[in-house]
Amino acid sequence: MKPVSFPSDLNGYAEPFALAPTAGRPGLRLLGAVATAAAAIGVVLPLWPTTPFALLAAWAFARSSPRLEAWLRSHPRFGPAIRAWTERRAIPRKAKLVAAGSLPASWAGLWLGDVPIVGLAAAGAVLLAVGAWILSRPH
Template sequence: MRGIWLAGGVLFLGLGLLGVVLPVLPTTPFLLLAAGCFARSSPRLHRWLLGHPVFGPPIRNWEENGAISRKAKRLAVGSMAGVLVVSLVLGLSWKVLLAQVLLIAVGSAFVLTRPNGPSA
């Protein structure tokens, strides 16, 4: 079972790193999944991810407080809104737009209702 968790961690880490350069792929959710998988399979990789200067702070904020920083909230909701605007400009069908609006509303509600975490 440990090998499955490790493989999942590597997969999600790879997807998260792809999300850094591909604007349509989210980074943080995949890194949170990677951290969860590594916590169950490799304490060394889990510590490495939590100690990373860029990726570690938001993961630690989530693990310790169930929180998303204000900056991350703005970025997440802004990105979702940007995708919707691009979809409108591209003239996607109303069914696709409706699905996006519903999913973005749910995603935004989740993100915005999380605590901000400890003050920096």
């Protein structure tokens, strides 16, 4: 059976996609539900990321349940970040500010945890690269 595909204007992605095979949909729905729960935790906990989990949930729901994807994309808290990413590959200003504060805080936690200098240097390089990439995205 040929998979059902949707026009890109229905899902906001630049390319059309097909639903996962029927056998894989429950796993993708579970992944979407867990990622949505993790995003909800990020709303409450200041250093827990929200946007990456919301994007993961949108990706999983887009391939398993158009109804759940539509719910997530229209959600007042998660929807704007998901739409900004899928339409313009943009990261909201607030998410950038949180990242700009949490990346150095993460490195400071490693430093306070007495991580060897090689680990500090490697983590610093990765965190710096991630921060530069995040800040380079449009908002």
